[in-house]
Amino acid sequence: MSTQPKSAPTYVWEPTTDFLASKYGLPRDSIVRFDVNTSPTPPNLRDVLAGSFDPALCEYPPSDYAALVAAAAQAYGVGADELLPTAGADEALDLIARATLREGSVAVVATPTYAMYRIVSEQRGAKVVEVPRLGPEEGFRLDIATLAMAARAAQIVWLCEPNNPTGVLEPPERIGELLAVLESDARREGRETPTVAVDEAYTEFVGRSVLPLRYDYPKLVVVRTLSKAHALAGARVGFAVARPETLAPVTSFRAPASVGTVSAALATAALLRPELAAGNVARIAEQRTRLLRDLTEFGWRPYPSQVNFILIRFSSQSAAAAAAEALLRVGLVPRTFGPGHPFADCLRLTVRSAQENDRLIEAARGIPA
Ligand SMILES: Cc1ncc(COP(=O)(O)O)c(C=O)c1O
Structure with missing residues (x-):
């Protein structure tokens, strides 16, 4: 019998910038990542930290991350006791799975969505029940009735709002409806x-959140990140946000000091300057309108988007693969969906800066949809 540990399901990225530069014979700095939904304008570090940075790198960060937590409490409108700082949203997802699931548990995932909900659930030995979203003609909305039915046997329901990769938001009232049904089903049974x-x-x-629903549904855990609108993906800072009694078991699974001192200082400063993220959001909204218009003009079929990425449907899986290859050849990296995925005939493209989007539009012009 093998003594090798069984490898766990894991996340798969598109290839790295260095790999692609070498494969396609392109200068490294000509490669643009349209695959990871980051914002193209990082905050100016000197400006963000503005004299308030005392890194003390020989020491651990404070165990309560008091300054970071205070800044997030103010930015998100929650109590300091409702926040757990994590190394990106991904660490929060992992900790929530650890606190909630064990071998034989059931996790419900509204699909297609971000791959990590399935991954962290399966890593805990849980069975994943997928509940497909409604189709594009119905705005990829949640199938509330089927979700509620599946949730009757589940320990956790994973939702992504706005959803990656469909790029649209379920109105928070509809999430409220779902939570009310879950609550009444559980009480009855x-x-x-x-x-x-x-x-x-x-x-x-989108400027909307389900956070106010945590009072009606105490087992709601919201996950936030500094990686997207705040343009700090490299810093790796996120949060789990929940009522204190729900957060406590999640907190107990986090390794001590998983968010580094430099990252915590950057995130604190960024959260105290909400105008920086708001500027990113405004610039991206403008570029999104323009990308949607231009891509549609030469026959591509993007779905509506409220976020910083756009899902585009091609005529077939091979047309999507050919488009991805044509973009890669000129150093533009799209997100692809593997064979068997419901969006195998789609690509997902991040909305980036005006100049980077110029390159995308120029390249896309000659690529059949
Ligand atoms: C829906 C969603 N959640 C979480 C993440 C990961 O965020 P973080 O960089 O904070 O770990 C991503 C990244 O693409 C995402 O799309």
Whole structure:
């Protein structure tokens, strides 16, 4: 019998910038990442930190991350006791899965969506039940009735709002409706309500949140990040946000000081300057309108988007693969969806700066849809 540990399901990225530069014989700095939904304008570090930075790198960060937590409490409108700083949203997702799931548990995922909900659930030995969203003609909305049915046997329901990769938001009232049904079903059947995790990685682009629902549904955990609208993906800072009694078990799984001192200082400064993220959101909205218009003009079929990425449907899986290859050859990296994925005939493209989007439009002009 093999003594090798079984490898766990894991996240798969598009190839790295160095790999692609070498494969396509392109200068490294000509490669533009349209695949990872980051914002193209990082905050000016000197400006953001503005004299308030005392890194003390020989020491650990304070165990309560008091300054970071205070800044996030103010930015998100929640109590300091409702916030757990994490190394990006991804660490929050992992900790929520650890706190909620064990071998044989059931996790419900509204699909297609961000791959990590399935991954962190399966890593805990849980069975994943997928509940497909409604089709594009119905705006990729949640199938509330089927979700509620599946949730009756589940320990957790994972939602992404606005959803990656469909790029649209379920109105928070509809999430409220779902939570009310989960609550009444559980009460009637005399069992605990499932945890509902809502990943709001892109919330700043829509300016709406389910956070107010945490009073009605105490097992709601919201996940936030500095990686998207705040343009700090490299810093790796996110949060789990929940009522203190829901947050406590999640907190207990985090390794001590998983958010580094430099990252915590950057995120604190960025959260105290909301106009920086607001500027990114405004610039991206302008570029999104222009990308949607221009791509549509030469026959591409983008779906509507409220966020910093656009999902585009091609005539077939091979047309999507050919478009991806044509973009890669000129150093533009799209997000692809593997064979078997419901969006295997789609590409997802991040909305980037005006100049970077110029390159995308120029390249896309000659690529059949
Ligand atoms: C929905 C969603 N959640 C979480 C993440 C990861 O965020 P972070 O960089 O904060 O780990 C991403 C990144 O693409 C995402 O799309």
